[in-house]
Amino acid sequence: MTILDSKGRLFGKISLLDLGAVLVILLVIVGIFFIPGTGSVAQIPGSSAEKSVEVDLIVRGLSVRKPEDLMSQFREEKKTNIVIRNQPSGQVDIISVKELPRLVIVPQPDGSAKALPDPRPDTFSTDILMTLGGQATITNDGPVLGNSKLKIGTPVELEGKDYNFNASVIDVRVE
Template identity: 55%
Template structure:
């Protein structure tokens, strides 16, 4: 009896190609389980320093049916969910919500300019606000990092609550104290 017959089978029973495919699958499985590589979270690093940070976000021209109800809803919320660069970053505490006035520059006969409330009726459905969020963040040499994303002035973040979801760029970052 020949070891390899005319159809490429070992001892007339096992195909060499099938045997090769099975051996490759076994080597891949062994590589995955025996040598998994580096894994784990980059957030839970040994020696990382965490501090309390406050992040100011500016919302301009948000169109909403009842602006005051939204403002009160955000003010009474304890936390909001935060999405940074399309990646969920957990939740941050709502520290303060401040409504900003909508004004227009009005020139005066003497040449001066005075800021007056904007009289356009469509602005009754528009709100500008400054939202201050607080929480713990890892502080690196390059600035605060929340859930693996750097947070700096200009970083667009998305705020999400029970009845809202909108974008707000970061306009201020303060590192307060060690957590």
């Protein structure tokens, strides 16, 4: 009796494809249940220390009826929830909030341009500069807040009791 016949069966009884499939399934089961993992894929290797971080955010064109009410709410609450790259990253402190003036570029007769205050009536749009603070893990690649790297240009989402809007990181300072 031959070990492998013309139909690819071992000793004429077990197909090599079936045997291979059973071995793959067993290896997957062993890998899942018996070999412990090293943790989340989002964990970043390197030196890690917990430090205080300040982040400056800019919010452009936020549609709000009364910006002064929103500013006072930020000052009263002192904390906000932050979402980085669609991953909830906990709560951070609101250190400062500043409403930016609305400006319009106006061409001048000599060909130059000037930024002047926008003369249009209230258009329900405002720009805000915010400074947030919190604890972040410092790695070789920079600060990590809630398993998400925090760098200039990173889009973040701020969420509170009465608001939910997007902002962009413009500065990160490690204390």
